[in-house]
Amino acid sequence: MQSKLNPKTTEFEFGGTIGAIGISVGLPILTILLNQMIRPDYFIEGFFTNFNFADVWNGIKPISYYLTKADLWTYYLIWYIVLAVFDIILPGRKMQGVELRDGTKLNYKINGVAVSAALILVLAFRYQLTDGDLPELQYLYENQVDLCIITILFSVMLSTYCYVASFIPLWGKNGNNTNEKILALGGNSGNPIYDWFIGRELNPRIGPIDLKMYSELRPGMLLWFLINLSCLHHNYLETAKINDALVLINCLQGFYIFDGVLNEEGVLTMMDITTDGFGFMLAFGDLTLVPFTYSLQARYLSVSPIELGTYRVSFIVTVMALGFWVFRAANQQKSDFRQGKLAHLKSIQTKRGTKLLCDGWWGKSQHMNYFGDWIISLSWCLTTWTQTPLTYYYSAYFMSLLLHRQQRDEQKCRGKYGKDWEEYEKKVPYKIVPYVY
Incomplete structure (x- = not known):
């Protein structure tokens, strides 16, 4: 589509189509490898001397396994959807984003405090109910690599949905096309691979949920918190001791995570929200890269604890x-x-x-x-x-x-x-x- 509102993209980032393909393949593989290298059943003590790609990749199953693994998909979809429901039903204050190219401003609900409180209450309830065992955290710890792959596949599906949906016009109540969707200035090249990667539509939404802002602040950030917590939980179950390094990384990153969630209005003026489309680049970054690589310190300390x-x-x-x-x-x-x-x-x-x-x-x-x-x-x-x-x-x-x-x-x-x-x-x-x- 080319118009005054949505001019055609002529300048490419990341090396254009070749770069987009390379990043879309290379970064997911790197993320999986990083998690594989410090999984509990295969931990590389001497990183530079003992690294072997074939051994590290051992245990990764065919893609058909992950596409049909019902329990992994069930848990992750429940996580993604329940947080979205919390986002919709929990109270918060209304704010407007920056002015868009058509002169309008989108409405956002700022309720990070309520969502965070709901998550903490659910964890506290489960802790009491299970006498501190928290099997959900242990499941997360034991299936971290598999869940990482599930989030990669989900990111592919979500970004594909957003790309296809970007071509569907906005319709008024009478069935008449009333508005042109606002596309990202960098994602309207006409090249499907590049636009899918960068993100074609600026602010894709499903009902009241802004997919870009929601994905940036909820499922990935809070999953990062739970992964860290699962590492601390696992280490305590194994050793019956509190490790100071694991406690410290949980506190430092937990403070950062909740500071971001509780001050979410600051995101409204960030480049991710104001400029970038929502494609695979952001979907993968938010849903996979953040929770499964930012938690590497806690993961490492859970298999090689230090005081x-x-x-x-x-x-x-x-x-x-x-x-x-x-x-x-x-x-x-x-x-x-x-x-x-x-x-x-x-x-x-x-x-x-x-x-x-x-x-x-x-x-x-x-x-x-x-x-x-x-x-x-x-x-x-x-x-x-x-x-x-x-x-x-x-x-x-x-x-x-x-x-x-x-x-x-x-x-x-x-x-x-x-x-x-x-x-x-x-x-x-x-x-x-x-x-x-």
């Missing part, structure tokens, strides 16, 4: 606190500035009528919040200390993700602000890390 001790725990908590302070303070400063609360801070008045903040945190680097977020990721990896490079995958991956986002944002801002952006870059030359990059 950190007071000094190392204190150091890691300090690193996490530093990262969170930078991340939260930078974001809060930008939010306050946009609301006109910090008029004294230096800024550049653009020809578009908006201002570019170049003072405070935002005078140190163009994406100071990214730097804080990366420090947080490093603190999580430090919970495994120096035992393995495997768990440091997350920090390396996250840095590459932030670099890519920074480059995308820079390209967008250059086109949007022109010479004003050039002036901004002179005042704030560092991209993410002050005095380094």
